[in-house]
Amino acid sequence: MNPKEYKYTQEHEWICPKPENKGKVGLADYAQSQLGDIVFLNLPALGTQVEQGKKMGEVESVKAVSDIFAPVSGQVLEVNQTVIDEPGLVNKDPYGAGWLVRLELSKPSELDALMDSEKYDKFVAELTEGESE
Amino acid sequence: MALLKKTPLNKAHHELRARMTDFAGWQLPIWYTSILEEHRAVRTGAGMFDVSDMGRVWITGKKAGAFLDRLLTKRASRLEIGSSQFCLLCLEDGGILDDLLAYRVETDCFLIVCNASNMEEKLAWLRRWAGSDPDISIEEKTDDTVMVAVQGPAVCQLQNLKGVCHLPRFGVAKTRIEDVEVLAARTGYTGEDGFEIIGDAANALHIWKSFMKQGVKACGLGARDSLRLEAGMLLYGQDMDRSTNPFEAGLRWVVEMDNGDFIGKSALLDIKHQGVKRKLIGFRMTGRGIARPGYKIISCGQEVGKVTSGGYAPTLNANIGFGYVPTELATIGTCIEIMIRNKPVAATVVNRQFYKRGAQNEPQRI
Numbered sequence: 374m375n376p377k378e379y380k381y382t383q384e385h386e387w388i389c390p391k392p393e394n395k396g397k398v399g400l401a402d403y404a405q406s407q408l409g410d411i412v413f414l415n416l417p418a419l420g421t422q423v424e425q426g427k428k429m430g431e432v433e434s435v436k437a438v439s440d441i442f443a444p445v446s447g448q449v450l451e452v453n454q455t456v457i458d459e460p461g462l463v464n465k466d467p468y469g470a471g472w473l474v475r476l477e478l479s480k481p482s483e484l485d486a487l488m489d490s491e492k493y494d495k496f497v498a499e500l501t502e503g504e505s506e
Numbered sequence: 507m508a509l510l511k512k513t514p515l516n517k518a519h520h521e522l523r524a525r526m527t528d529f530a531g532w533q534l535p536i537w538y539t540s541i542l543e544e545h546r547a548v549r550t551g552a553g554m555f556d557v558s559d560m561g562r563v564w565i566t567g568k569k570a571g572a573f574l575d576r577l578l579t580k581r582a583s584r585l586e587i588g589s590s591q592f593c594l595l596c597l598e599d600g601g602i603l604d605d606l607l608a609y610r611v612e613t614d615c616f617l618i619v620c621n622a623s624n625m626e627e628k629l630a631w632l633r634r635w636a637g638s639d640p641d642i643s644i645e646e647k648t649d650d651t652v653m654v655a656v657q658g659p660a661v662c663q664l665q666n667l668k669g670v671c672h673l674p675r676f677g678v679a680k681t682r683i684e685d686v687e688v689l690a691a692r693t694g695y696t697g698e699d700g701f702e703i704i705g706d707a708a709n710a711l712h713i714w715k716s717f718m719k720q721g722v723k724a725c726g727l728g729a730r731d732s733l734r735l736e737a738g739m740l741l742y743g744q745d746m747d748r749s750t751n752p753f754e755a756g757l758r759w760v761v762e763m764d765n766g767d768f769i770g771k772s773a774l775l776d777i778k779h780q781g782v783k784r785k786l787i788g789f790r791m792t793g794r795g796i797a798r799p800g801y802k803i804i805s806c807g808q809e810v811g812k813v814t815s816g817g818y819a820p821t822l823n824a825n826i827g828f829g830y831v832p833t834e835l836a837t838i839g840t841c842i843e844i845m846i847r848n849k850p851v852a853a854t855v856v857n858r859q860f861y862k863r864g865a866q867n868e869p870q871r872i
Contacts, residue, residue: 409525409540412796413794413796435728435818436536438796438798
């Protein structure tokens with residue numbers, strides 16, 4: 374259920390590397406399920422330069438506060454205003470309507486450092502196993 | 507690390523695949539499906555909470571009423587049989603040891619339901635003042651009983667509560683849920699109509715499932731917190747503790763200053779005469795951001811206090827909170843700021859009862 378064509382970080386962000394070097398970024402399903410109902414998003418402004426692995430925003434659920442990290446370096450081309458007004462979209466449709474920003478990749482080779490969906494599925498499966506009943 | 511205590515409903519929570527957390531030493535559900543859904547169920551229909559973590563102490567004997575009069579900030583001996591009241595347990599210096607509900611079940615039989623935190627300390631306090639008086643008996647039955655809060659505007663439509671729907675607010679009576687004997691009180695911590703049901707631990711699952719069958723939604727600690735916050739109700743250990751007095755905490759209305767003596771009264775009289783330096787306020791964020799417990803409250807660039815409770819209010823679709831500020835800043839309409847991740851975000855002091863049931867303005871759907 375994690376889309377095959379996306380790439381994933383260990384912090385549970387995803388990036389869709391298409392079209393060419395411009396990609397939407399969002400939070401993976403596992404992240405939203407752990408956070409619970411998301412009620413607040415703080416996203417980088419249009420034009421901001423973000424850096425791979427560095428904090429680019431915050432997400433808050435009813436109970437938790439968490440940072441959002443940039444999956445790759447680049448410039449913010451677009452911010453999803455709809456998700457800012459309706460953060461619950463991240464819970465409902467994390468890989469679709471719940472996307473956060475669109476980035477223009479400044480170092481496309483950074484994508485190689487991310488997990489593909491197969492690796493990420495395994496990564497999440499291990500985390501889920503570790504959860505105590 | 508001490509093992510977490512489990513309520514008699516622990517198995518039911520796991521069956522429902524609840525997300526569990528540690529709360530005052532108890533393993534309890536934080537949510538089952540979604541805090542927002544659970545919150546909404548209580549505001550618009552009916553939801554239920556396992557509140558078995560709360561302390562349940564029976565005080566019986568010929569001097570039970572007089573004993574509680576001495577310990578509580580409101581006279582228990584004046585309560586009618588089958589009624590209850592919200593009051594405080596204060597220390598000699600006027601600090602709050604707990605907030606609780608005192609129920610009069612029979613003439614010489616009272617039940618107090620208090621918070622789960624610092625239970626041992628409270629029991630020791632009660633026993634210390636009871637001494638060896640044969641006419642006062644103190645019996646804690648938290649582990650032997652289960653307590654379920656069924657809350658929401660639809661509670662009186664539930665078949666298994668029909669027998670107690672005649673009870674007034676704060677009324678308490680013995681009744682049966684299906685064939686199980688319980689004590690039902692028209693009390694709660696959500697700002698809605700509702701009941702709190704106490705039964706034998708052995709019948710816990712039976713009681714819980716009886717409500718499940720009627721479509722009552724299981725709700726966790728997350729909704730318990732967001733509901734009480736909207737309703738302006740304080741949480742012991744967060745919004746008040748032994749270093750806070752009732753006047754600062756806005757609990758003047760539960761302290762009877764002109765009626766008999768109780769522990770802490772003389773200190774409270776002094777505090778009342780001197781006036782308080784700080785007060786608990788309710789605030790609403792006007793800038794973008796969610797205030798959380800521990801965040802700094804700022805006025806004119808200076809830290810003036812701390813947020814004690816805060817979060818998103820689903821019914822209001824707003825971000826709200828409580829915190830202590832100097833008395834001169836506690837007036838409704840005062841502009842303050844909350845420091846959120848090193849950035850001051852604007853907020854306004856408002857009436858602490860953010861949500862009032864049956865208010866003209868219909869709850870906003872989100």
